[in-house]
Amino acid sequence: MAPVAMRSVAKSLSEAKPVSYWLDDPGKPPAEPTLTANERCDLLVIGAGYSGLWTALIAKERDPGRDVVLIESKEAGWAASGRNGGFCAASLTHGLANGIARWPDELAKLEEMGARNLDEIEAAVARYGIDCDFERTGEIDVATEPHQVEELRELHEEARRLGLADGSEWLDRDALRAEVDSPTFLAGLWDRDGVAMLNPARLAWGLKRACLELGVRIYENTRGLKISSAGSGMTVQTPYGVIAARRVALGTNIFPSLVKRIRPFTVPVYDYALMTEPLSPEQLEAIGWKRRQGLGDSANQFHYFRITPDHRILWGGYDAIYPYRGKLDSEYDHRPETYLKLAEHFFTAFPQLEGLRFSHAWGGAIDTCSRFSAFFGTAHSGKVAYASGYTGLGVGATRFGAEVMLDLLDGVRSERTRLEMVRSKPMPFPPEPxxxxxxxxxxxxxxxxxxxxxxxxxxxxxxxxxxxxxxx
The missing domain is CATH 1.10.287 (Helix Hairpins)
Known part of the structure; x- marks a missing residue:
């Protein structure tokens, strides 16, 4: 890119606030009190991201008499749940290709259960009146290089052969650009029904409110420090008190698990995103995008992007930064060199939007594992359950993970717990370095x-x- 153009790209970031657009919301609810005394409960859930919030909510839906406590080290939705792109996918396997490679014999069941899980999320959003801009727009996988066109076509043909192509549509260059116009687009595969767009922070805050309404006791700014067996139950130490619980569900994901033996199964990856200012009517006309689908290109180092109801474009991905020795540190939440790279790529994809500025730029850690999709298990003789390793698709799959954890804790042999995906573990990562x-x-x-x-x-x-x- 020419120096003058690069200066223009840098200028587009001059007023970007270093905070997640979703979390920069005056409607953010106040924090619940910190736990400052000892507590007792039937079920303790640790972590108030999607994983923990869904677990607490579904636990009360299954048994309204169950006494549930939820603790969070900061505030609900502050981490990955409030910083992601807002893509809520039905896939439980991190996409069809990964599912075909890893669980071919149960893929049809996994796809059916994932679709049902997304339906349940939509139903819960309606049932609890969660104002999170939930829209069943679908997502388009976009080819921007010739070899990607062939790879997408082969994936579509394989899905058709397996009877899993219902709701997907092949888009050639002209059909794709009629949906969203970029000179870099060559072809696309549109999953019309398997992905919803939403406001991720408002989903988390709505789930928190729903939990409170059902009687879950939530303590924020309360970190779980140590977990121990205590007779037929468990105890968890917090800074100001001890919680005694019959069962514990861990929804801490990327943060170091209180069950140390599962820590080697995940590593942190820092992901980054930009949000533009609202587009003008003329800019909207220049790119089309009237149906607000989510999009992602098909490169290994891929971009994901979507348009919001107020006509902003979120543009994220590409750089996935693994910190040296896997260290979690807020220092990595912002990376100007990645923001500049993302902005350059944005204007390459949409040159007709030259002069548009970004209002927000942010990053944050997600957890990944060696199979790219969640794994599950128990510890302490079945009194503790965990789910982790969602690799960026946790907006939807965490609800399924909550159901799995509750099945495991309740000793229920279900269609979920019989899955090879649930019964198996990924390969752990080797020690550092x-x-x-x-x-x-x-x-x-x-x-x-x-x-x-x-x-x-x-x-x-x-x-x-x-x-x-x-x-x-």
Whole structure:
């Protein structure tokens, strides 16, 4: 990009607030009190992101008499649940291709259960009056390179062969650009029904309100420090008190688990996003995008983007930063060099929007595991359950994970707990510095594949052979 153009790109970021657009909302609810005394309950849920909020809510729906306490180290929805792109997908397997590769024998069941899970989310949003701009728009996977066109076409044909293509539509270049106009778009595959767009922070806050209305006792700014068995139940130490619980559900995801043996199964990845100012009527006309689908390109280092009801564009992804030795630190929440790269890519995709400015720029950590989709289990003789490893698709899949955790804690043998996906674990990551070295090499290889017609080098082919890898 020419120097003058690069200066223009940098200028587009000059007024961007370093905070998630979703969390920068005057409607944010006040925090619930901190726990300052000992507590007792039937079920203790740790973490008030989507995973914990759905678990607490569904626990009360299943048994209104169950005494449920939910604790959160900061405030509900402050981390990944309030910083993501707002793509609520039906997929439980991080996309159809990953599901075909890992669970071919139960893929049809996983797809059906994922669709049902998304329907249940939509029903809960309506039932509890959650104002989160839920729209069943679908998502378009976009090819921006010739090899991606063929890869998407092959995926569509495979889905049709498996009887899983209902609701998906192939879009050639002209049909795609009639939906959203970018000179970089070559073809697309539109999943019309399997993805909803929503306001992620308002979903979290609405779930919090629903939990309170059902009688869940929520304590914010209350961190769980240590977990221990205590007879037939568990105790969890917090800064100002101890909670005694019959059962515990861990919804802490990327944050270090209180069950230490599951920590090697996940690593943190920092993801970044920009939000534009509202587009003018002329700018909207220039790009089309009247149906507000979510979009994502098909590169290994991919972008995800969507348009909001107030005509802003969220543009995120591409850089996925693994901090040295997997250290979680708020220092990584902002990365100006990534913001500049994202802005440059945005104006390459939409040159007709030159002069548009970004109002917000932010980042945050998500958890990933070696199979890219959630894993589940129990500890302390079945008194503790966990779900983790959602790899960026937790907006929808966490509700399914909540159901799994409750099934495991209640000792229920269900269609969920019988799944191989639920009964198996991903390969753990090696100790440092080997994890950092391997992930760095994988990221380099993925970026190289993007610029070499999708060809995967020996390192990536070896990871494929063992069912491992790293998703950008």
């Amino acid at each position: 080997f994890a950092w070295t391997g992930i760095t090499l994988t990221k380099w290889s993925l970026a190289r594949a993007d610029t070499h017609g999708g060809r995967r080098n020996l390192w990536l082919r070896t990871l494929d052979r063992f069912g491992l890898g790293f998703d950008s």
